[in-house]
Amino acid sequence: MDFLLQTLAQYGIAFVFAMVLIEQLGAPIPAFPVLMLGGTLAARGELALAPLFAAAMAATLIADNLWYWAGERLGRRVLRFMCTVSLTPDSCVRQTESIFLRFGPASLMVAKFVPGFASVSTALSGALHIRRATFVFFDAIGSALWIGLGLALGWLFASAIEDALATLSELGRWGLALLLAAVLAFVASKWWQRRQFQRQLASERISVEALAAHMDSGAPAVLLDVRVPGSLPHGRIPGALQMQGKRLPDALDALARDTLLVVYCACPNEVSAVQVAQRLQRQGFTRVLPLLGGVDAWLAAGRPLATP
DSSP states (O other), X not given: OHHHHHHHHXXXXXXXXXXXXXXXXTOSOOOHHHHHHHHHHHHXXXXXXXXXXXXXXXHHHHHHHHHHHHHHXXXXXXXXXXXXXXXXXXXXXXXXXXXXXXXXXXXXXXXXXXXXXXXXXXXXXXXXXXXXXXXXXXXXXXXXXXXXXXXXXXXXTHHHHXXXXXXXXXXXXXXXXXXXXXXXXXXXXXXXXHHHHHHHTOOOOBOHHHHHHHHHTTOOOEEEEOSOTTOSSOSBSTTOEXXXXXXXXXXXXXXXXXXXXXXXXXSGGGHHHHHHHHHHHHTTOSEEEEBTTHHHHHHHTTXXXXXX
């Protein structure tokens, strides 16, 4: 596997820049090992540490600002797009939003260390209209910590990394096959995880038009907002109950089990709404439907939100 070090030594800065940029744009290609290899070459004196760090920082900030811009311009549509192309289950968006709303922009300092959090958090920063200066400040700190750790580990464990690559090199084609198999196994596991997750989401929905007609007719229905408190857009569908974290409203305990419950969120594929609907069904409620398109579809249909 000496060709990895040789390639990195030959193309150096450009290779690190390209790999980090591709990963930060969302491709399932781990750039952290490349940073470690860069640190190893720096320890051997074949590459300068400062240009490596600068190239990785430039790539990271370019990608993150592109996601920020997309989130700012397209709002939650970019989050739906990310879940469409991502191998990570759609629930990552709600989890990211929960963390982001709890800790604010400062969470960007650790975003790159949390799987599934980095790209979503940058796009979410734009969607929530976090000030660009604030975003860049915390994002730069987080990027520097992530890049610095990768280079530092490569520098400190240069001998061990060289020994591991030498072992793979001695295996020849089998070593390359082993490396490729590991990468393919990682991608396949993520794909299978996503497929299983999507199967769980297969359930009947109710459209905004059908819900509005039901409500306008005066027929009883209970709406449940399962979004993270404080998330955008502000306000609830008139009459909706608010779920606090994972706790269901106490008012549901008094309802008949055949009451129509409509659960809605603002996440891709109604992920959170489906999960809560399944939870309510396990508790004995027989008429539980997620709202197709969630609160965004409600607003798109010209329906108002009420301020709590």
